[in-house]
Amino acid sequence: MNGNEKLNLFQDLVFKETEESVANQLNEFEVSLKKIYQDHQNEKKQKDNIILATETENVRKERNKQHAQLQLKMQRNLHKEQQKLQAEIFDQVDQKLADFMQTDDYITLLERQINQALKIAKDEEILLYIDPVDADKVNQLEQRTGHKLIVSDRPFIGGIRGVIQSRNLLIDYSFLKRLEAERENFSFDLVEEEANM
Known part of the structure; x- marks a missing residue:
């Protein structure tokens, strides 16, 4: 084998080994990127779930607060109406009593x-x-x-x-x-x- 052939053989071996190394590195890089992407997706999903749970709880608290405020307002209105009605009832009682006192x-x-x-x-x-x-x-x-x-x-x-x-x-x-x-x-x-x- 002459020097050129040796050089070509050496060159082929180096290229082949370089190609295999690059292919392996690309493969490893692709696997690494997929893992990073999957981890990122999982982390994003966890964050989204936390945000959803937090917002759901905030909505529930706000709804309960509004419900309590509405209930309190209704109770106040009912109490006012009862006070008015009670005053009317006792006005009628006072009038009937005044009428009775004339008999x-x-x-x-x-x-x-x-x-x-x-x-x-x-x-x-x-x-x-x-x-x-x-x-x-x-x-x-x-x-x-x-x-x-x-x-x-x-x-x-x-x-x-x-x-x-x-x-x-x-x-x-x-x-x-x-x-x-x-x-x-x-x-x-x-x-x-x-x-x-």
Whole structure:
């Protein structure tokens, strides 16, 4: 083999080895790029999932907040309407009470209240007070019951009050007390009232 042939053979071997090395390197580079790409895709998918979960949670929180605000607004509106309705109801009650206080039945009621207070007092001294609006009924009631009545200096909407000082006892048949109790216990909750029946 002469020098040129040797040189050609050496050149062929070097080219072949270089081609194989380049092909191997290209192969390794391609595998490496695929792995980098796959890792990047996985990382992006994880980030997207985290962003989606975070945004979903934010939307859920915002929806719950809006729901709570709407519910609170509805409760406020309901409370306002109930207050208005309650005021209307008690205005009607006040009017019916005022109408009732002009009847003979009211005088009979006052007489019955006075007699009940006298029974409670038995033989003890009792001071019986009548509302200032009923001052015109004092003589008639004193005749019917045989007991002195005092016109109160404080209005209590009707009815009577009695004081047995020896027992430090107040007998309160006033409409004011009953109306206050009704206002305090007034409720629109039908479910509770039906359950208590």
